[in-house]
Amino acid sequence: MMATTPHTTELIGSDRFELHPDDEAAILREKEHYEQPQAACIEALKIVQRRHGWVPDGAIMAVGRLLGLGFAAVDGVATFYSLIFRQPVGRHVILVCDSSSCFLTGYETLKQALVEKLGVDYGATTADGRFTLLPVCCLGACDGAPALMIDGETFGPVTPEDLSDLLEGYE
């Protein structure tokens, strides 16, 4: 998701934002796939997020201006989808599958071990800005449950004992 991107916090509470030219070009290319520009809205937000790690207020307006949409329409979309982040997240995002196959194979123990290891619960970021912890819908890896996803890669089955080695690779 944002493994190589800086943790852009200076944009908090600011409307100041300029789309990177590459991102603007990518959004305009995306638009070509659809009958109406609004359809590129979700991908546009993901493009912004790939660069900045999250979607600041100013980006909502910039995307709206580029696609000819009202800011409320864009923010309505941005706040609906769980993988669009409207506040800063850590350099790495850990998504813990909390659906029933993982429940039956012990995700709650795994999640508790993560909380203790990171010192944060769902929706929070570690003080060093390294990890954000979030729950996610069934990852579709139920024959490898319990499963979790880090920066777009799925792991499973994962035991609490695996966590130290697994997280080590993420700076």
Next chain:
Amino acid sequence: MSGSTSGQGNPLRYHSRIRQSGTERQPETHPLTWRLRDDGEVVWLGEYLDKDGYQSVRRALAESDPQGIITVVKDANVRGRGGAGFSAGVKWSLTLQGGDMPRGYLICNADEMEPGTFKDRLLMEQQPHLLIEGMILGARANNARQGYIFLRGEYVEAARVLNRAIDEAREAGWLGPDIDGSGFDFDIAVHTGAGRYICGEETALINALEGKRANPRAKPPFPGQSGAWGRPTVVNNVETLCNIPAVILHGADWYQNLSGNRTGDGGTKLYGVSGPVAEPGLWELPMGVTGAELLDRAGGLQQGRRLKTWLPGGTSTGFLLPEHLELPLDFDSIANVGSRLGTGLMMAVPEDRGMVSLMRNLEEFFARESCGWCTPCRDGLPWVVKLLRDLEKGQGQAGDIELLDKLAADCGPGLTFCALAPGAAMPLETALRHFRQEFEQGIGKVSGDTRGVPDRVAADAPANNR
């Protein structure tokens, strides 16, 4: 989501796989998986063509008109593999086409998020061209000019594979203008989502594709009449579309015979098992194998554990008992005992797990994933969660179980725009029916009204969505 490289080569990395070897998976018996490689690598275009790839497209574009394709699919009785089991051929026959009707869209529903379901991932990650081939046939049958694969955002690997395969197919002339010299044109784009279970509902999916919040739409009009941007639109599941090429190539009778005399439903099914079993996994088996045969494939429950109950196809299906394992896993047999085949991936629950806790986990999922559009779902499901949390802690009050009965009924079919609430109600209703005593044990340990004013249940939702 772009992947980092930190997890590459990590032994914990999850890889989708079929549990049957190549020697078991033969073209005559395993139309969905016979081309898959034992090493789990992607079957790219060259290998796919060597294995009879795109022959159904060549034949259908040369010999059949849209009606001809629809008739074969209807005769084969290909029933939708996304969970509802509606006849694909009937759905296609209801799409408006001809005359002044504009050409519309074929959407592949690849938003696989039903808890316990991991089948479409395999088909997309390792055999992308079978889906593309099925989509071309679907597009021809429905006169669609553009296809979209609506893929959940977390399926990063599938997105990479599908995009490369689409490029391969386009370069080879299987997508784009004048496909295989037939004059028919069609192309495909991959749309990746950004989370939310509700996107798998076909009208919510269309809203999401249009760049809106994924609330469902009222039906009618059905998508086949007015779907994406008001044009005729067909939405089919990945596995459904992957069934079509073999039906076109070998015919309706052949497809019907794949399931032998087990069931009236034809074909094969990608079945699976998850939960605390010896060998969880995926198998392509004739439609209508029994639950017992499937559970045997998974080696039964882990040592020392016994089966208490099971879900036949995702958490929006109803709980069944061990005695139901003798039933064929087909749409009608499972519906007859008050559940649904759903996605056909079994979830096994052992005797040592309590039903109240499991239901709490399951309803937390549905409460969180409700889009908020309809009152019974938006307000009823958090209420269910609150009651279950109380019962789990032994703090239930007299009347709570009757209230759960009522909430399950109020979330049932016909009272909401889409099937999310009925999907949450069915496991609740069946759990209360089969395991009522466990719920009753959560009542009466605390007296008086300890509850006060009900609060909204956050259900572990990330703070940025509230």
